[in-house]
Amino acid sequence: MSIQITNYQCPACTGPLHFAGESGKLECEYCGCRYSVQEIEALYADKEAAAVAAAQAAAQKPAEGDDDWHEAEGLKAYTCPSCGARLFCDETTAATSCPYCGNPTVVPGQFQGLLRPDYVIPFKLDKNAAIDALKNYYKGKRLLPRAFTEQNHIEEIKGVYVPFWLFDGRVDADIHYKATRESSHVSGKYRVTVTDHFSVRRAGTLDFSRIPADASTKMPDAFMDSIEPFDYKDLKPFSTAYLPGYLADIYDVPAKEASQRAIRRACSTAVTQMNATTAGYTSCTPVNQSVRMPEIQPRYALLPVWMLSTRWNGKSYLFAMNGQTGKLIGDLPVSMGRWWAWFFGIAGPLAAVIGALAYFL
Amino acid sequence: MKKRLLSLIMIVLLLVLLLPAAFAADNVASESAEDFPYVLDKAGLLRDSVREALEETARSYSEAHHCKLYIVTLDDHTEFNYDVYEAAKGIFLHYDLGYGETREGVLLLLSMNERDYALIGHGVQGEAVCGYESSWLIEDAFLDNFRNNDWRGGFADYLDACDRQLTRLEDGEDISEGANIIVGDDGLEYHSYNQPGVKEKNWLVRMLTTIFAPLIAAFGTCATFKAQMKPPKEARHADAYLVPRSMDLRVKQDLFINRTETRTLIESDSGSRSSGGGGSSFHSGGGFSGRSGKF
Incomplete structure (x- = not known):
């Protein structure tokens, strides 16, 4: 079966790469190497093209074997290129991580044609x-x-x-x-x-x-x-x-x-x-x-x-x-106990002060 | 020579100053002092029948107590004196008002232009009933009426209050009893705290304030605390995405259609000065005592 997803791995040590907002670069979790977006795009252009082609072929072919019931539930099945595990994702999932090997994975086929975003704002905060x-x-x-x-x-x-x-x-x-x-x-x-x-x-x-x-x-x-x-x-x-x-x-x-x-x-x-x-x-x-x-x-x-x-x-x-x-x-929960405590904590002393003023003045 | 010239100038100046007052005083009443009415309504506040009824009441009380009770209304007291109290004194003295040798009398002057009033007493009884506490009790009786433009009621209450105080004086009672004078921050003395019913009403207001003001304050504070929890809300506007200076206003039309005019009678200022009473100040000396203020 063709590989529809891409793992971004460090060219130096094959460790998983992730985009770091602080540096604006892709960083290797193991060796600490950093790569610019342009470098990775160039390195992974072929892999992505292959993944897109695989996705298009899969879309034209009827679903095979035991994937049928997953597809029917609105899930899509992919194979992790790093560990070979089967990944089941929502139809709308375009990037995730393999639950078995932890490698960040991207599904380039999800971004084809009209589905390809015009822009992205990269993460800045971790x-x-x-x-x-x-x-x-x-x-x-x-x-x-x-x-x-x-x-x-x-x-x-x-x-x-x-x-x-x-x-x-x-x-x-x-x-x-x-x-x-x-x-x-x-x-x-x-x-x-x-x-x-x-x-x-x-x-x-x-x-x-x-x-x-x-x-x-x-x-x-x-x-x-x-x-x-x-x-x-x-x-x-x-x-x-x-x-x-x-x-x-x-x-x-x-x-x-x-x-x-x-x-x-x-x-x-x-x-x-x-x-x-x-x-x-x-x-x-x-x-x-x-x-x-x-x-x-x-x-x-x-x-x-x-x-x-x-x-x-x-x-x-x-x-x-x-x-x-x-x-x-x-969303935050509201403590009604605290609400009443504040309510009476304010109303009580205030009533005493106003009452005293009203009585003596 | 110089001394004579100076004296002549002083005499001329004195005449210039005194003549208008004399003419003005003559404008109040053409009657002689003996014929001066108990009710002289120069401002035209009263219908003839009402004025006559008040005249009769004043005459009756005056004869009963040997102390004349006067009512004078003017459009503008400044013709006599810029101070309304001094204007009232001037009228009393000019016409030699009052009863008997000691000129026993009480005079209430209303000046409509600036809604001023003065209450003065002369003679033993007059000064007594227009003393510090007693004058306050008398004006307490009529001020509310005048503030509501109830002239007939105010004058009737004034005469009744004078009658009541004179009777108490004759009976040897303490005529200051019942006075609870509240002095405001402005130094003026305010009414409404010892009027029957008002005291209870005031206590009710205080009680309600004591109960509800803290509840409202506490609720407001808790509502603010709840607002701090900042639940997510769907956006209703797109102000942040409006392109700066992109507004192209192609039609800006402001057509005048018509004009309307409404007239509202101006309430007197005194109505808002305290919870029900206008401020007044007490005067004594020069054979008179009494009060003046605004209604």
């Missing part, structure tokens, strides 16, 4: 930074159960290149407002308020660039939105050489579907911007508006995210950290 960020995230959270910080342990931590659509587009907005401008003066014993009424119209266009929308059903939208923004200065043309050492998925949310979220966000901002041009009125209320984004251009990118999960009291808690900027977000 696993330790993610762990530190999580510990810092707990700090200052007064309603977090003490036992949660003391007892819970990180169950899983993984660096994932999450597929994102980045949308460019122009919003066309045409908004009618009813506005008033008030002035007042005193005339004898009366305050006279003069109100001028206006019909206001604003129409124009606003350009948006690279509005992200995650393209993976595995990733919760709220988490991915909350770790924005990514710094697009670090966007690189896509190369599989950035993937070793991390997980990567291909998109399973089509651009058309994801664009609806981007359009909603862009239109909302456009309305806010248009409203800002009506300054100077005492009140300004939209009465009729047409806001649309007729043309939207998607770009496909892989963006770095550390996913951390912890378990406490039988419940899982998920956290996501921007692998480039370090911004972390997650």
Whole structure:
């Protein structure tokens, strides 16, 4: 059977290579040799081409033997080129590591044609930074159960290149407002308020660039939105050489579907911007508006995210950290005991002080 | 020669200063001192029937106590004196008001332009009922009415309060009893703490404040703590992805449609100065005692 996946191994010692965000190079875990992305691309161009050809051949042929039931469950079977073990991955998995030999593996066939990302932002922060960020995230959270910080342990931590659509587009907005401008003066014993009424119209266009929308059903939208923004200065043309050492998925949310979220966000901002041009009125209320984004251009990118999960009291808690900027977000449990303790701890003494003041003054 | 010239100048100056006051005082009432009414409504606050009823009440109380009770309303007291208290004194003295040799009397002056009032007492009884505590009790009776433009009620309450205090004085009672004067940070004295019902209301407000203010503060603090937990939220805007200076505003239209005008009667400032009473200050000396302030 042809090999559809590629292990990136050190040319010097054949040890596994992984992309290190700090150095921006691929590093060998054993001999410590470092290689630039371009060097590895050149070295592995043939292997990748072979893997792609194998993937295309496999796609044209019906599934063989005992792989049938796995394919039926939405899994794909690959053979690890290092140890020969059979790897079963999701249909969307594009980079993983062999559970037997630990070698980082990439499935180049997953990135062919329309599935090939335009850009990638390489990881800048490593696993330790993610762990530190999580510990810092707990700090200052007064309603977090003490036992949660003391007892819970990180169950899983993984660096994932999450597929994102980045949308460019122009919003066309045409908004009618009813506005008033008030002035007042005193005339004898009366305050006279003069109100001028206006019909206001604003129409124009606003350009948006690279509005992200995650393209993976595995990733919760709220988490991915909350770790924005990514710094697009670090966007690189896509190369599989950035993937070793991390997980990567291909998109399973089509651009058309994801664009609806981007359009909603862009239109909302456009309305806010248009409203800002009506300054100077005492009140300004939209009465009729047409806001649309007729043309939207998607770009496909892989963006770095550390996913951390912890378990406490039988419940899982998920956290996501921007692998480039370090911004972390997650679900935290709220201790109702602490909530009430704070509530009465504040209300009680305050009531005593106010009561004493009310009595004596 | 120089001395004579100086004296002449001083006399002329004195005449210039005194003449307007004399003319102004004559403007208050054309009547002689004997015919000066108990109720003189130059500001036109009262209907004739109401004024007559008040006149009758004032006459009745005045005769009963041998102490005349006056009401004077003006558009602007500054015609007489910039100080409303001095203006009231000026009117009392100019018309030689009061009862008997000691000119026993109490006068309430309302000046509408700046909503000023003065309450003055002259003579043994007049000074007594317009003493520090007693004058406070009398003005406590009418200030609320005036603040709400209830002229009839305010004047009636003033006459009743004077009658009550004069009766207590005649009965040898302590006319200062019941006064609970609150001095504000501004040095003025405030009302509403000893009015029947208001005291209970005030305690209710204090009790509710004691209960609810800490609860609201505690809830607000806990809500802030909960907000610190920062649950993930879907983004609603794309502000960070707006291309700078990309807005092309092709239509910017501001059409004037029409103009409307509304008139609102201005509430007096005193209404907001304390929980119900306007500030006042006490005066005594020169044969008078009393209070002045704003309503």
